[in-house]
Amino acid sequence: GEDVEQSLFLSVREGDSSVINCTYTDSSSTYLYWYKQEPGAGLQLLTYIFSNMDMKQDQRLTVLLNKKDKHLSLRIADTQTGDSAIYFCAERRSNSGYELNFGKGTSLLVTP
Amino acid sequence: DGGITQSPKYLFRKEGQNVTLSCEQNLNHDAMYWYRQDPGQGLRLIYYSQIVNDFQKGDIAEGYSVSREKKESFPLTVTSAQKNPTAFYLCASSIGDRYQETQYFGPGTRLLVL
Numbered sequence: 001g002e003d004v005e006q007s008l009f010l011s012v013r014e015g016d017s018s019v020i021n022c023t024y025t026d027s028s029s030t031y032l033y034w035y036k037q038e039p040g041a042g043l044q045l046l047t048y049i050f051s052n053m054d055m056k057q058d059q060r061l062t063v064l065l066n067k068k069d070k071h072l073s074l075r076i077a078d079t080q081t082g083d084s085a086i087y088f089c090a091e092r093r094s095n096s097g098y099e100l101n102f103g104k105g106t107s108l109l110v111t112p
Numbered sequence: 113d114g115g116i117t118q119s120p121k122y123l124f125r126k127e128g129q130n131v132t133l134s135c136e137q138n139l140n141h142d143a144m145y146w147y148r149q150d151p152g153q154g155l156r157l158i159y160y161s162q163i164v165n166d167f168q169k170g171d172i173a174e175g176y177s178v179s180r181e182k183k184e185s186f187p188l189t190v191t192s193a194q195k196n197p198t199a200f201y202l203c204a205s206s207i208g209d210r211y212q213e214t215q216y217f218g219p220g221t222r223l224l225v226l
Contacts, residue, residue, distance in 0.1 A: 042217040102154040
């Protein structure tokens with residue numbers, strides 16, 4: 001199937017903001033998700049956004065959705081060393097039943 | 113506590129052997145999923161089940177089999193036909209609502225070939 005694209009690596013200093021970007025494939029995708037995976041662990045749902053929204057904020061997390069460009073971003077404010085992990089973007093296409101289409105993940109490294 | 117459990121955490125397979133990975137959920141979710149994760153790769157869907165006694169193949173079903181005899185359980189068998197089984201296997205579940213499909217994941221099982 002078509003790919004959800006993410007950059008592979010991002011390095012930021014502790015206390016700075018991190019912005020992780022994602023380009024998805026289906027302009028009619030209904031929901032878009034951000035998951036976090038720590039080493040050796042499963043995926044933890046961070047947040048999701050419905051396609052009729054432009055922005056969603058949840059504590060330190062801000063999700064921005066640009067439907068015209070099919071671009072999704074996750075901003076983490078005041079990034080901490082505990083935020084170091086792999087972040088996956090996923091889309092639920094409108095015609096895919098229950099399936100999610102995942103990107104390959106962005107490895108975020110937070111340095112002191 | 114509600115959640116998804118997977119066992120074992122690590123599993124070793126010998127040549128020609130079938131192995132079964134367990135996935136149990138007590139979230140009362142209708143839908144369950146199996147994904148495979150390889151280093152540097154995203155998640156690839158192996159099988160999914162929307163309801164008891166029914167399941168569908170995902171993108172990479174060859175060499176795998178599943179069953180869904182109970183709502184809370186969705187075991188995955190890696191058969192000897194799967195020639196490259198070394199990977200991290202993730203189970204997920206969701207309510208099964210077509211309009212709000214949030215999947216929750218278990219902790220994963222790492223399968224290694226001896």
